[in-house]
Structures are given as structure tokens and as C-alpha cells.
Amino acid sequence: MDDEHEETLLRSAALQNAESIRLARRRAELQTEATLREQASLLDLTHDTVFVRDMRDTVTYWNRAAAELYGWTREEALGRVSHRLMQTVFPAPLAEINAELLRSGRWEGELVHSKRDGTKVSVASRWVLQRDEHGKAVAVLETNNDITERKRSEADLLHKTALLGELFEGGPDAMVLSSLDERVLRVNREFTALFGYSAEEALGRHLADLIVPADELERSLAARALAHSTPRRVAFDGVRRRKDGSRIQ
Template sequence: METALAEDLSHAPVFVRRPGGEIVYWTQGARELYGYTPKQAIGHSSHDLLRTEFPRSLHEIDTELERNGSWDGLLRHCRQDGRHIWTESRWRRRRDTEGRGLFVVETNTDVSDREHLSRELDHRVKNLLAVVQGLAHLTLRTDEPDKVDRFEARLAALASANDILLRLHWSGASLKEVE
């Protein structure tokens, strides 16, 4: 059973690294995703090899990994051919019997297409809001500046709420954040 499981996992983009980042195991799936052979990857820092861009400081992520035993997030990596990709990354810390962190198992799924589409949608929404604001300004040309100011403030608030949602990748925001 362990052999079958290892065979199944070999096709997934998975690698194992020491807590400091040194790669000790590299699957065929990782080779297919990143372009590096095991010989090229093993012994190198995963963060340096893949030129990883983190959503926040690596220290903060490592602290969460140490505290919870796992971390999930969106990373930007660079393949061997120089192409940048977005990955949903899952890190799991493996410990020895005395509780020391021995290895980190890192699984990465290429979500580049989804990220590019999301960013395109975000861009189009911003453009649409700019058009609405322009039309509203033309429509409300009046001698009542207070009315125009209030309406423009509402449009600015709508644009601000959109910016907050974009920053959170449309995963949701509290009402307090968008007020």
C-alpha cells in the first residue's frame, strides 16, 4: 500500500524540505510544474530556486507553520524557463517523536489561469466604476454642489468597497471594512 501511495503522490507537484528551505525530496509532478529535475532541485533552498514571492513575510508564515503545524496560501513562483506562475500552496510540518520539526511537505497547485482571470475581472470592474462615475458627474451637472458632492461621495465609497474586496480576492470583507 505504501508503494502505491508513493506512486500516486509522485505525479503531484510535491516536494519535501527542511525547515530552513533545503529541498530533500522532489517528485515528478514538481519537475513537470517547475521544470527542474530532482538533481537540480535537491540540496537547494526552495525559496531561492523558485524565487518565491510571499503574501506576507516568510517569518510570519514560518511562525504560523510552527504554531499550527500547517500553512495554506497563494504564492508566486518562477519556473526554470523564467515563466512566473501562481500556486495554491499547502505546507505541513512533520515532527519527530520529540516534537522537533524535521521536514515541511509542500504541495503546490498551479492556479495561474484562475489568478489571471481574477485580475482581469478586477480590472474590468474598476473600469466600469470609472465609467459610472463619469456618467454620474455629467448627469448631475447642476448648481447644487452639495447634491453632487454627496453623490460623488457615494460613488467613491462604492469604489473603495470594491478596492477592499479586490485586496481580499473577493473572499469577503466585514461590513466595518467596507463602510
């Protein structure tokens, strides 16, 4: 009887211990779930799009900003392959990007995504790799910042710069672009034809030393001082000197 009683006590203790372990695990799971919900709630406050995908690129989390930018609700995005969903255009082969991500734990670059309505959006993208306690890669946190307007402005600026360059180079008058200290930065074709200097010869030279006769230097400096003191356009007549020493009125 004593042996049976002892066995019963041991069995009861084992069951109680197992139940305690189960309850402890459940409390830990509930705490983890609560922490994840709190973190997800915080991520919904950011203006950047944030989503999490597993190592097969399947979306497992999709914040409010992502829904607002791309047009898919959280329920619609979850379970979808992110790169297929948004038809991602990468700056390099995806295999190379993933290799860098696995090697360094992060990747940054510019991507082009398609919204639900088909419009394109340029984003500055940052990827961070998440590993488990054993060091195994389990997920990727991707944060995207919409830079579409910035890219459009940059393209517009490049276009205008190119247009101004064409107007400068093809202008009918001799023109020179100089720094604030009067060093030559650029001359056009008419300048080289009129004064006899090649663009390479003129580059970096002081404008007064290049084309102003010695007896006109004081008058030229006074005129330029006036031009620098007012936002208005200032025009003045003067004598200039060619490379061969001949003068131009």
C-alpha cells in the same frame, strides 16, 4: 568446564539475540522504505505539485507534477534550497510564516515562484509540518496549486470594472445603476447635475419615487416591465422630475 560451557551458551544466545534484533530492525527499515516508495508513487499521481523539504528548506522529495510545472527534474531539485531554487516571493516575511508553521503545524497562502525558464507562476500554497516521535520538527510537506490563470483573470476583471466605472462616471448622459427591485445603487455626475440629488441622497432610494412624477408612474412601470421581459435594449420617452419638483421632458 561447566562454567565455560555455560558462558559459551550465554555468548551464543546473546549473539543470536543481537542478530534477531538486527534482522527485525532491517525488516522494519525495508517495510518503511516500501511504504515510502508506495506513498511517493501515489503522490506522483496528483496534479498538484508536492515536495518535501527539511527544516533547512532543502528539497528531499519532488513529485512528477512539480517537475512538470517548474521545469526541474527530481534529480535536479533534490538537495537544493527550495526558496532559492524557485526565487519564492512571499506575502509576508519568511520568519513570520515559519513562526506560524511551528505554532500551528500548518500554513496556507499565495506565493509567486519562478520556473526554470524564468517565467513567473502564482500558486495557492499549503504547508504541513512533520514531527518525529519526540515532537521535533523534521520536515515540511508543501503542496502548490497553479492559480496563474485565475490571478490573470481577476486582474483583467478588475481592469475592465475600473474602465466601466470611468465610462459610467464620465458619460455625457445622466445614468443610474439600480437593483432588480429598482433601488438606486449608483448614479453618475450628470445624474446629480440634472436631477439635483447628491449621490448620497439617491443611494438606496426607489427610482420611481426619486425621479418619476405621480402621473407618469403607471406608464413608467409598464415600460420597465417590458424591459425586464426581453434581453433586447428597450428605449422609451417619458417625463421625469427633479428634486425641486420641476419636470424634464
